[in-house]
Amino acid sequence: MAMTAGGSSGGAMGDINVTPMIDILLVLLIIFMVIVPVTPKGLDALVPQPPKNPQQQQPQNDRTIVVQVVYRPGAAPAYKINETDVAHNDLLARLTEIYANRAERVMFVKGDDELNFAYIADVIDIAHAANVDHIGLMTPKIMAGQ
CATH class of the missing domain: 3.30.420.270 (Nucleotidyltransferase; domain 5)
Known part of the structure; x- marks a missing residue:
């Protein structure tokens, strides 16, 4: 955190250094971009399908x-x-x-x-x-x- 002393009004003026915060956010963004495609999409399930012709009985x-x-x-x-x-x-x-x-x-x-x-x-x-x-x-x- 950088601080500058003095100012035009005569009091102390504080400036926050946001560079470390932006670095952390970029690292988190990269981590999430890498993790998301790796997550499983789900399971393939077999579901019984209704017959095409309901009047016709299967053997x-x-x-x-x-x-x-x-x-x-x-x-x-x-x-x-x-x-x-x-x-x-x-x-x-x-x-x-x-x-x-x-x-x-x-x-x-x-x-x-x-x-x-x-x-x-x-x-x-x-x-x-x-x-x-x-x-x-x-x-x-x-x-x-x-």
């Missing part, structure tokens, strides 16, 4: 597989594959059977809001063990079409 073998984990208060959750009840112990065998002859190995997992995410993660692990390549999570916004 049973080509249906999109949705594994639903249903909350049951005070008990272990129930599991469904396309609205068909499946026991947790049979989930791996059933998914392996479904994806044995499929070229496209895509599955979606839908869980109730009250569930602990550990149950959803368990289904994802089972799907990976059944050689499912892509697993998507169905959220309320996705189901509403937003």
